[in-house]
Amino acid sequence: MRNDTPILVKKITALSLITILMVGFFWAFTEMPKGSSVNVNNRVSRLYILKNVKAATKSLNSGNFFAKGMKPLRSDVPYSPITFGKSANLEDGAANVVTSIVVDYRGFDTLGEVTVLFLAATGVAMLFFGKRKKNIIKAQASLIMSVGTRIAYAVILLFGIYIFVHGHLTPGGGFPGGAVIASGVLGLFLGNDHYESNHLGLKLFESLSGMAFVIIGLTGLFSVNSFLANFLPTGVIGDLYSAGFIALIYIAIGMKVGAELSAVVDSMIVDTEEEWS
Amino acid sequence: MLDAFLGWTGVVFVFIGVFFLFLGALGILRLPDLLNRLQAGTKSTTLGVVATSIGVGLIVRGWILFAAALAVFLLMTNPISSHAIARASYRAGVKLYPGTHPDKCEERKWKLPEDGEEK
Numbered sequence: 001m002r003n004d005t006p007i008l009v010k011k012i013t014a015l016s017l018i019t020i021l022m023v024g025f026f027w028a029f030t031e032m033p034k035g036s037s038v039n040v041n042n043r044v045s046r047l048y049i050l051k052n053v054k055a056a057t058k059s060l061n062s063g064n065f066f067a068k069g070m071k072p073l074r075s076d077v078p079y080s081p082i083t084f085g086k087s088a089n090l091e092d093g094a095a096n097v098v099t100s101i102v103v104d105y106r107g108f109d110t111l112g113e114v115t116v117l118f119l120a121a122t123g124v125a126m127l128f129f130g131k132r133k134k135n136i137i138k139a140q141a142s143l144i145m146s147v148g149t150r151i152a153y154a155v156i157l158l159f160g161i162y163i164f165v166h167g168h169l170t171p172g173g174g175f176p177g178g179a180v181i182a183s184g185v186l187g188l189f190l191g192n193d194h195y196e197s198n199h200l201g202l203k204l205f206e207s208l209s210g211m212a213f214v215i216i217g218l219t220g221l222f223s224v225n226s227f228l229a230n231f232l233p234t235g236v237i238g239d240l241y242s243a244g245f246i247a248l249i250y251i252a253i254g255m256k257v258g259a260e261l262s263a264v265v266d267s268m269i270v271d272t273e274e275e276w277s
Numbered sequence: 278m279l280d281a282f283l284g285w286t287g288v289v290f291v292f293i294g295v296f297f298l299f300l301g302a303l304g305i306l307r308l309p310d311l312l313n314r315l316q317a318g319t320k321s322t323t324l325g326v327v328a329t330s331i332g333v334g335l336i337v338r339g340w341i342l343f344a345a346a347l348a349v350f351l352l353m354t355n356p357i358s359s360h361a362i363a364r365a366s367y368r369a370g371v372k373l374y375p376g377t378h379p380d381k382c383e384e385r386k387w388k389l390p391e392d393g394e395e396k
Contacts, residue, residue: 142364148357155350190361 107228149191156184164254178257290332
Protein backbone atom coordinates (compact mmCIF):
# COMPACT_ATOMS: atom_id res chain seq x y z
CA MET A 1 0.00 0.00 0.00
CA ARG A 2 1.60 3.23 -1.15
CA ASN A 3 1.40 6.75 0.16
CA ASP A 4 -0.98 7.94 -2.51
CA THR A 5 -3.62 5.31 -1.79
CA PRO A 6 -7.01 6.89 -1.00
CA ILE A 7 -7.66 7.17 2.70
CA LEU A 8 -10.97 5.33 2.41
CA VAL A 9 -9.23 2.19 1.10
CA LYS A 10 -6.76 2.35 3.98
CA LYS A 11 -9.52 2.59 6.55
CA ILE A 12 -11.51 -0.25 5.03
CA THR A 13 -8.42 -2.48 4.98
CA ALA A 14 -7.64 -1.70 8.62
CA LEU A 15 -11.23 -2.37 9.63
CA SER A 16 -11.30 -5.73 7.90
CA LEU A 17 -7.98 -6.71 9.51
CA ILE A 18 -9.31 -5.82 12.95
CA THR A 19 -12.49 -7.76 12.29
CA ILE A 20 -10.55 -10.85 11.29
CA LEU A 21 -8.40 -10.59 14.42
CA MET A 22 -11.40 -10.15 16.70
CA VAL A 23 -13.23 -13.07 15.17
CA GLY A 24 -10.09 -15.15 15.56
CA PHE A 25 -9.76 -14.24 19.23
CA PHE A 26 -13.40 -14.96 19.91
CA TRP A 27 -13.18 -18.31 18.14
CA ALA A 28 -10.00 -19.27 20.02
CA PHE A 29 -11.48 -18.45 23.40
CA THR A 30 -14.70 -20.33 22.76
CA GLU A 31 -12.72 -23.34 21.62
CA MET A 32 -10.83 -23.56 24.92
CA PRO A 33 -11.89 -26.43 27.22
CA LYS A 34 -14.56 -25.58 29.72
CA GLY A 35 -13.81 -25.91 33.38
CA SER A 36 -16.28 -28.68 34.00
CA SER A 37 -14.98 -30.92 31.26
CA VAL A 38 -11.47 -31.17 32.79
CA ASN A 39 -11.16 -33.33 35.87
CA VAL A 40 -8.84 -31.20 37.96
CA ASN A 41 -8.86 -33.78 40.73
CA ASN A 42 -6.85 -36.13 38.57
CA ARG A 43 -3.64 -34.46 39.62
CA VAL A 44 -1.61 -35.22 42.68
CA SER A 45 -1.09 -31.48 43.12
CA ARG A 46 -4.21 -31.67 45.25
CA LEU A 47 -1.93 -33.13 47.91
CA TYR A 48 0.07 -29.94 47.91
CA ILE A 49 -2.92 -27.65 47.74
CA LEU A 50 -4.61 -29.30 50.72
CA LYS A 51 -2.89 -27.37 53.51
CA ASN A 52 -4.32 -29.36 56.40
CA VAL A 53 -1.72 -32.10 56.71
CA LYS A 54 -3.49 -33.99 59.43
CA ALA A 55 -6.72 -34.19 57.50
CA ALA A 56 -4.89 -35.20 54.32
CA THR A 57 -3.00 -37.97 56.10
CA LYS A 58 -6.18 -39.18 57.74
CA SER A 59 -8.09 -39.35 54.49
CA LEU A 60 -5.14 -41.01 52.76
CA ASN A 61 -4.86 -43.59 55.51
CA SER A 62 -8.55 -44.40 55.41
CA GLY A 63 -8.33 -44.79 51.65
CA ASN A 64 -11.06 -42.34 50.72
CA PHE A 65 -8.96 -39.48 49.49
CA PHE A 66 -10.65 -39.55 46.12
CA ALA A 67 -14.27 -38.58 46.02
CA LYS A 68 -16.80 -40.71 44.19
CA GLY A 69 -16.38 -40.80 40.46
CA MET A 70 -12.74 -39.69 40.47
CA LYS A 71 -10.01 -41.94 39.19
CA PRO A 72 -6.36 -41.70 40.21
CA LEU A 73 -3.95 -40.77 37.46
CA ARG A 74 -1.92 -43.95 37.82
CA SER A 75 -3.96 -46.97 38.64
CA ASP A 76 -0.96 -49.34 38.68
CA VAL A 77 0.36 -47.94 41.97
CA PRO A 78 -1.85 -48.16 45.08
CA TYR A 79 -2.42 -44.93 46.93
CA SER A 80 -0.67 -44.50 50.27
CA PRO A 81 0.72 -41.68 52.41
CA ILE A 82 3.86 -40.04 51.06
CA THR A 83 7.04 -41.27 52.72
CA PHE A 84 10.53 -40.01 52.00
CA GLY A 85 12.64 -42.77 50.50
CA LYS A 86 9.71 -45.18 50.01
CA SER A 87 6.86 -43.67 48.07
CA ALA A 88 6.67 -43.97 44.34
CA ASN A 89 3.18 -42.78 43.66
CA LEU A 90 3.60 -39.10 43.15
CA GLU A 91 2.97 -37.52 39.84
CA ASP A 92 6.48 -36.15 39.50
CA GLY A 93 8.29 -37.83 42.40
CA ALA A 94 10.29 -34.79 43.51
CA ALA A 95 11.28 -34.58 47.15
CA ASN A 96 11.51 -30.82 46.86
CA VAL A 97 7.96 -29.57 46.42
CA VAL A 98 9.06 -26.15 45.22
CA THR A 99 11.09 -27.71 42.43
CA SER A 100 8.14 -29.78 41.33
CA ILE A 101 6.06 -26.61 41.15
CA VAL A 102 8.70 -24.53 39.40
CA VAL A 103 9.89 -27.06 36.85
CA ASP A 104 7.01 -29.46 36.41
CA TYR A 105 3.79 -27.51 36.82
CA ARG A 106 5.21 -24.14 35.80
CA GLY A 107 7.89 -25.29 33.39
CA PHE A 108 6.76 -22.87 30.71
CA ASP A 109 7.19 -19.98 33.12
CA THR A 110 10.71 -21.18 33.93
CA LEU A 111 11.50 -21.17 30.22
CA GLY A 112 10.40 -17.54 30.19
CA GLU A 113 12.63 -16.75 33.17
CA VAL A 114 15.62 -18.22 31.39
CA THR A 115 14.77 -16.02 28.41
CA VAL A 116 14.61 -12.96 30.69
CA LEU A 117 18.09 -13.77 31.98
CA PHE A 118 19.32 -14.20 28.43
CA LEU A 119 17.96 -10.75 27.50
CA ALA A 120 19.63 -9.21 30.56
CA ALA A 121 22.97 -10.79 29.63
CA THR A 122 22.62 -9.52 26.08
CA GLY A 123 21.90 -6.01 27.35
CA VAL A 124 24.95 -6.03 29.60
CA ALA A 125 27.13 -7.25 26.73
CA MET A 126 25.82 -4.45 24.51
CA LEU A 127 26.45 -1.82 27.18
CA PHE A 128 30.02 -2.83 27.85
CA PHE A 129 30.99 -3.87 24.36
CA GLY A 130 34.43 -2.77 23.24
CA LYS A 131 35.44 -1.10 26.48
CA ARG A 132 37.93 -3.67 27.63
CA LYS A 133 40.19 -4.07 24.64
CA LYS A 134 42.79 -1.61 25.87
CA ASN A 135 46.43 -2.42 26.30
CA ILE A 136 46.72 -1.21 29.84
CA ILE A 137 48.67 -3.10 32.45
CA LYS A 138 46.12 -4.22 34.95
CA ALA A 139 47.03 -4.01 38.60
CA GLN A 140 48.70 -7.32 39.18
CA ALA A 141 47.09 -9.81 41.49
CA SER A 142 49.27 -11.33 44.14
CA LEU A 143 50.62 -14.85 43.97
CA ILE A 144 48.25 -16.02 46.69
CA MET A 145 45.24 -14.88 44.69
CA SER A 146 46.40 -16.29 41.38
CA VAL A 147 47.16 -19.74 42.79
CA GLY A 148 44.29 -19.86 45.25
CA THR A 149 41.57 -18.88 42.80
CA ARG A 150 42.73 -21.52 40.36
CA ILE A 151 42.49 -24.20 43.04
CA ALA A 152 39.20 -22.89 44.37
CA TYR A 153 37.71 -22.72 40.88
CA ALA A 154 37.64 -26.51 40.58
CA VAL A 155 35.93 -26.91 43.93
CA ILE A 156 33.42 -24.14 43.20
CA LEU A 157 32.63 -25.69 39.82
CA LEU A 158 32.04 -29.05 41.47
CA PHE A 159 29.81 -27.47 44.09
CA GLY A 160 27.73 -25.67 41.46
CA ILE A 161 27.26 -28.91 39.55
CA TYR A 162 26.25 -30.62 42.81
CA ILE A 163 23.64 -27.92 43.44
CA PHE A 164 21.93 -28.17 40.11
CA VAL A 165 22.10 -31.95 39.83
CA HIS A 166 20.39 -32.30 43.22
CA GLY A 167 17.77 -29.66 42.41
CA HIS A 168 14.87 -32.07 42.92
CA LEU A 169 16.16 -33.25 46.32
CA THR A 170 17.60 -30.22 48.08
CA PRO A 171 16.72 -26.55 48.19
CA GLY A 172 18.76 -25.60 45.18
CA GLY A 173 18.43 -25.75 41.47
CA GLY A 174 19.63 -24.47 38.16
CA PHE A 175 19.70 -20.78 38.94
CA PRO A 176 21.76 -20.88 42.18
CA GLY A 177 24.03 -23.54 40.71
CA GLY A 178 24.75 -21.40 37.69
CA ALA A 179 25.38 -18.37 39.89
CA VAL A 180 27.89 -20.36 41.96
CA ILE A 181 29.73 -21.42 38.80
CA ALA A 182 29.83 -17.81 37.62
CA SER A 183 31.32 -16.76 40.96
CA GLY A 184 34.15 -19.22 40.37
CA VAL A 185 34.77 -17.67 36.96
CA LEU A 186 34.79 -14.23 38.60
CA GLY A 187 37.54 -15.49 40.90
CA LEU A 188 39.55 -16.57 37.89
CA PHE A 189 39.18 -13.11 36.36
CA LEU A 190 40.26 -11.40 39.57
CA GLY A 191 43.17 -13.67 40.28
CA ASN A 192 44.86 -13.97 36.91
CA ASP A 193 46.25 -11.02 35.02
CA HIS A 194 45.66 -11.92 31.42
CA TYR A 195 42.82 -14.38 31.73
CA GLU A 196 40.66 -14.57 28.64
CA SER A 197 37.49 -16.57 28.56
CA ASN A 198 36.59 -18.73 25.61
CA HIS A 199 33.84 -16.61 24.09
CA LEU A 200 32.88 -19.10 21.41
CA GLY A 201 32.71 -21.91 23.96
CA LEU A 202 30.50 -19.87 26.28
CA LYS A 203 28.11 -18.96 23.46
CA LEU A 204 28.00 -22.54 22.23
CA PHE A 205 27.36 -23.90 25.72
CA GLU A 206 24.61 -21.41 26.38
CA SER A 207 22.84 -21.97 23.08
CA LEU A 208 23.07 -25.75 23.27
CA SER A 209 21.68 -25.89 26.81
CA GLY A 210 18.85 -23.53 25.89
CA MET A 211 18.08 -25.76 22.93
CA ALA A 212 18.18 -28.80 25.22
CA PHE A 213 15.49 -27.23 27.40
CA VAL A 214 13.19 -26.69 24.42
CA ILE A 215 13.95 -30.14 23.02
CA ILE A 216 13.02 -31.78 26.33
CA GLY A 217 9.78 -29.80 26.27
CA LEU A 218 9.06 -30.89 22.71
CA THR A 219 9.73 -34.52 23.64
CA GLY A 220 7.04 -34.15 26.28
CA LEU A 221 4.74 -32.63 23.67
CA PHE A 222 5.19 -35.56 21.31
CA SER A 223 5.08 -38.37 23.86
CA VAL A 224 2.59 -37.16 26.51
CA ASN A 225 0.69 -34.60 24.43
CA SER A 226 1.67 -31.63 26.54
CA PHE A 227 4.56 -29.22 26.24
CA LEU A 228 7.10 -29.71 29.06
CA ALA A 229 5.25 -32.71 30.45
CA ASN A 230 7.08 -35.41 32.35
CA PHE A 231 7.83 -38.37 30.11
CA LEU A 232 10.25 -40.31 32.31
CA PRO A 233 9.57 -42.73 35.19
CA THR A 234 9.38 -40.88 38.48
CA GLY A 235 11.17 -43.36 40.71
CA VAL A 236 11.31 -43.32 44.49
CA ILE A 237 11.17 -40.03 46.37
CA GLY A 238 14.60 -39.12 47.66
CA ASP A 239 16.71 -41.07 45.18
CA LEU A 240 19.09 -39.29 42.88
CA TYR A 241 17.50 -40.91 39.84
CA SER A 242 13.95 -39.82 40.51
CA ALA A 243 11.49 -37.10 39.64
CA GLY A 244 11.56 -37.83 35.94
CA PHE A 245 12.77 -35.02 33.75
CA ILE A 246 13.26 -32.40 36.47
CA ALA A 247 16.94 -33.25 36.84
CA LEU A 248 17.46 -33.03 33.07
CA ILE A 249 15.82 -29.62 32.88
CA TYR A 250 17.77 -28.35 35.85
CA ILE A 251 21.04 -29.51 34.31
CA ALA A 252 20.15 -27.57 31.17
CA ILE A 253 19.16 -24.47 33.18
CA GLY A 254 22.28 -24.67 35.33
CA MET A 255 24.62 -24.85 32.35
CA LYS A 256 22.78 -22.03 30.61
CA VAL A 257 22.75 -19.73 33.64
CA GLY A 258 26.40 -20.49 34.40
CA ALA A 259 27.49 -19.67 30.87
CA GLU A 260 25.34 -16.53 30.74
CA LEU A 261 26.51 -15.12 34.05
CA SER A 262 30.12 -15.95 33.16
CA ALA A 263 29.66 -13.95 29.95
CA VAL A 264 28.22 -11.08 32.02
CA VAL A 265 31.22 -11.16 34.35
CA ASP A 266 33.51 -11.30 31.33
CA SER A 267 31.98 -8.19 29.79
CA MET A 268 31.90 -6.33 33.09
CA ILE A 269 35.60 -6.78 33.84
CA VAL A 270 37.14 -3.54 32.60
CA ASP A 271 40.86 -3.03 32.77
CA THR A 272 41.70 -0.06 34.91
CA GLU A 273 44.47 2.44 34.49
CA GLU A 274 45.21 2.53 38.17
CA GLU A 275 48.82 2.92 39.24
CA TRP A 276 50.31 1.34 42.32
CA SER A 277 50.42 3.76 45.19
CA MET B 278 30.20 -46.30 74.19
CA LEU B 279 31.90 -45.10 71.03
CA ASP B 280 28.80 -43.20 70.03
CA ALA B 281 28.66 -41.39 73.35
CA PHE B 282 32.38 -40.60 73.23
CA LEU B 283 32.20 -39.22 69.69
CA GLY B 284 29.07 -37.28 70.53
CA TRP B 285 30.60 -35.57 73.54
CA THR B 286 33.76 -34.86 71.55
CA GLY B 287 31.55 -33.23 68.96
CA VAL B 288 29.88 -31.13 71.64
CA VAL B 289 33.29 -29.95 72.85
CA PHE B 290 34.25 -29.07 69.26
CA VAL B 291 31.04 -27.12 68.79
CA PHE B 292 31.68 -25.18 71.98
CA ILE B 293 35.23 -24.34 70.89
CA GLY B 294 33.85 -23.12 67.58
CA VAL B 295 31.17 -21.02 69.24
CA PHE B 296 33.75 -19.48 71.55
CA PHE B 297 35.97 -18.47 68.64
CA LEU B 298 33.02 -17.11 66.69
CA PHE B 299 32.17 -15.00 69.71
CA LEU B 300 35.75 -13.73 69.84
CA GLY B 301 35.53 -12.82 66.16
CA ALA B 302 32.35 -10.82 66.72
CA LEU B 303 33.91 -9.10 69.73
CA GLY B 304 37.01 -8.22 67.71
CA ILE B 305 34.97 -6.74 64.88
CA LEU B 306 33.12 -4.66 67.43
CA ARG B 307 36.12 -3.48 69.43
CA LEU B 308 39.19 -3.24 67.20
CA PRO B 309 40.05 0.19 65.78
CA ASP B 310 40.66 -0.04 62.02
CA LEU B 311 39.94 -2.19 59.00
CA LEU B 312 43.01 -4.40 58.98
CA ASN B 313 42.68 -5.29 62.65
CA ARG B 314 39.02 -6.06 62.26
CA LEU B 315 39.73 -8.16 59.19
CA GLN B 316 42.31 -10.14 61.12
CA ALA B 317 39.91 -10.78 63.98
CA GLY B 318 37.07 -11.70 61.65
CA THR B 319 39.05 -14.01 59.41
CA LYS B 320 41.18 -15.90 61.88
CA SER B 321 38.53 -16.54 64.45
CA THR B 322 35.75 -17.35 62.02
CA THR B 323 37.96 -19.77 60.09
CA LEU B 324 38.71 -21.75 63.22
CA GLY B 325 35.19 -21.26 64.58
CA VAL B 326 33.32 -22.47 61.52
CA VAL B 327 35.71 -25.37 60.93
CA ALA B 328 35.44 -26.55 64.54
CA THR B 329 31.67 -26.15 64.56
CA SER B 330 31.19 -28.13 61.35
CA ILE B 331 33.55 -30.89 62.48
CA GLY B 332 31.67 -31.07 65.77
CA VAL B 333 28.33 -31.36 64.00
CA GLY B 334 29.81 -34.08 61.81
CA LEU B 335 30.91 -35.98 64.91
CA ILE B 336 27.51 -35.65 66.57
CA VAL B 337 25.49 -36.65 63.51
CA ARG B 338 27.74 -39.29 61.98
CA GLY B 339 26.11 -39.23 58.54
CA TRP B 340 27.23 -35.68 57.91
CA ILE B 341 30.94 -36.14 58.55
CA LEU B 342 31.81 -36.12 54.85
CA PHE B 343 29.85 -32.94 54.22
CA ALA B 344 31.41 -31.34 57.28
CA ALA B 345 34.91 -32.29 56.17
CA ALA B 346 34.29 -30.94 52.67
CA LEU B 347 32.95 -27.70 54.15
CA ALA B 348 35.98 -27.40 56.44
CA VAL B 349 38.44 -27.96 53.60
CA PHE B 350 36.64 -25.43 51.41
CA LEU B 351 36.62 -22.81 54.16
CA LEU B 352 40.27 -23.38 54.99
CA MET B 353 41.06 -22.90 51.32
CA THR B 354 38.99 -19.83 50.48
CA ASN B 355 38.61 -17.78 53.65
CA PRO B 356 42.27 -16.71 53.98
CA ILE B 357 42.47 -15.96 50.26
CA SER B 358 39.45 -13.66 50.29
CA SER B 359 40.68 -11.95 53.43
CA HIS B 360 44.09 -11.42 51.83
CA ALA B 361 42.49 -9.93 48.73
CA ILE B 362 40.32 -7.57 50.78
CA ALA B 363 43.25 -6.42 52.90
CA ARG B 364 45.49 -5.83 49.91
CA ALA B 365 42.84 -3.95 47.97
CA SER B 366 41.94 -1.79 50.96
CA TYR B 367 45.59 -0.93 51.65
CA ARG B 368 46.12 0.02 48.04
CA ALA B 369 42.91 2.03 47.99
CA GLY B 370 44.37 4.15 50.79
CA VAL B 371 42.38 3.15 53.81
CA LYS B 372 43.83 4.97 56.80
CA LEU B 373 45.60 2.83 59.36
CA TYR B 374 45.28 3.02 63.09
CA PRO B 375 47.82 5.62 64.32
CA GLY B 376 49.39 3.11 66.66
CA THR B 377 50.46 0.85 63.80
CA HIS B 378 54.20 1.15 64.17
CA PRO B 379 56.19 -1.01 61.74
CA ASP B 380 54.38 -0.52 58.42
CA LYS B 381 56.48 -2.75 56.18
CA CYS B 382 54.32 -2.15 53.14
CA GLU B 383 54.98 1.58 53.46
CA GLU B 384 58.73 0.88 53.53
CA ARG B 385 58.53 -1.23 50.40
CA LYS B 386 56.53 1.51 48.63
CA TRP B 387 54.60 -1.21 46.81
CA LYS B 388 56.65 -1.07 43.64
CA LEU B 389 54.92 -2.34 40.55
CA PRO B 390 57.04 -5.12 39.10
CA GLU B 391 57.79 -4.53 35.44
CA ASP B 392 56.86 -7.07 32.84
CA GLY B 393 59.32 -9.95 32.77
CA GLU B 394 60.67 -9.14 36.19
CA GLU B 395 60.39 -11.56 39.05
CA LYS B 396 57.45 -10.94 41.35
